[in-house]
Amino acid sequence: MSFKFQEISFAELSENMAALLNGEITALLVKRVMSPKLCQVVYDNFINSAGLYQRNDGVPALMVGANTYLQDVDRVIDELQRNGTYTDLLFRGANNIYRQVFDSIEEAGYRFRQAYIQGLPAPVYRGSIWNNPTNYETPLLAHTDWPQVKYSGLEFQNVKIPIAINFYPKHPPKGFSALRLYNFVPEESWLDELGIMNSGGYPIAQEQLDGVHYIDIQPEEGDILLFNAAHVHAVNNRSEKLTHLHKNEHHRLNINGFFGFCDQLNRVLAWA
Numbered sequence: 544m545s546f547k548f549q550e551i552s553f554a555e556l557s558e559n560m561a562a563l564l565n566g567e568i569t570a571l572l573v574k575r576v577m578s579p580k581l582c583q584v585v586y587d588n589f590i591n592s593a594g595l596y597q598r599n600d601g602v603p604a605l606m607v608g609a610n611t612y613l614q615d616v617d618r619v620i621d622e623l624q625r626n627g628t629y630t631d632l633l634f635r636g637a638n639n640i641y642r643q644v645f646d647s648i649e650e651a652g653y654r655f656r657q658a659y660i661q662g663l664p665a666p667v668y669r670g671s672i673w674n675n676p677t678n679y680e681t682p683l684l685a686h687t688d689w690p691q692v693k694y695s696g697l698e699f700q701n702v703k704i705p706i707a708i709n710f711y712p713k714h715p716p717k718g719f720s721a722l723r724l725y726n727f728v729p730e731e732s733w734l735d736e737l738g739i740m741n742s743g744g745y746p747i748a749q750e751q752l753d754g755v756h757y758i759d760i761q762p763e764e765g766d767i768l769l770f771n772a773a774h775v776h777a778v779n780n781r782s783e784k785l786t787h788l789h790k791n792e793h794h795r796l797n798i799n800g801f802f803g804f805c806d807q808l809n810r811v812l813a814w815a
């Protein structure tokens with residue numbers, strides 16, 4: 544599989560969609576999809592959401608929305624009922640970039656729908672501010688997302704490649720936070736040996752990645768980052784060095800989800 548990164552405009556997304564879905568392109572940074580003014584509207588919707596809570600399952604984050612990470616179906620449905628609907632309001636007063644990306648998947652010639660979980664439409668995005676209190680500089684440690692997808696037992700488990708979609712309405716200034724994307728997709732046996740297969744491939748210790756080629760992708764507020772989430776990746780944030788920023792200005796809000804092409808269904812499915 545190739546390791547290829549490109550910066551594009553939203554108008555160029557649909558012509559690059561097939562290459563992203565089949566693994567010829569590893570990551571696409573779609574620039575300036577939302578204006579700064581509307582990014583602020585979305586950020587305020589998140590911070591003021593009645594559904595804001597602290598996630599405490601080993602991947603600490605301030606969150607709005609439901610999370611399917613390593614949970615059995617009953618718990619996923621439970622969580623959907625408790626937290627799922629709050630995401631509907633995140634884009635209130637702004638353009639819903641998920642609607643735009645899904646349109647672009649269809650414009651690329653794919654059949655598309657959101658996945659279903661026991662007859663219920665799956666969530667397609669949720670909002671997170673990673674806030675690991677023990678590791679501020681790397682709030683989201685290195686990991687791969689393929690095990691949590693492949694062993695989810697849910698409709699999307701057979702997608703060819705899980706493509707992560709990340710939209711940042713709030714982001715530290717350029718150079719102070721990056722998504723580090725490694726040219727490495729770990730095999731099951733490798734994750735097993737490290738004893739992290741059951742935690743869905745999270746976290747991968749830094750020393751295991753010494754010498755592995757990577758790129759640091761530096762999104763800015765209003766950008767969408769799409770990438771092959773089977774590749775190992777981590778998030779760093781050094782914005783606390785910027786002492787002139789107010790508390791919330793260090794925030795890095797990611798409204799994220801996944802999509803991928805499913806051969807058996809001959810369509811692209813989305814979920815979060």
Ligand SMILES: O=C(O)CCC(=O)C(=O)O
Binds near residue numbers: 722
């Ligand atoms: O916050 C990000 O930029 C990436 C999120 C991520 O890697 C994940 O949710 O697995």
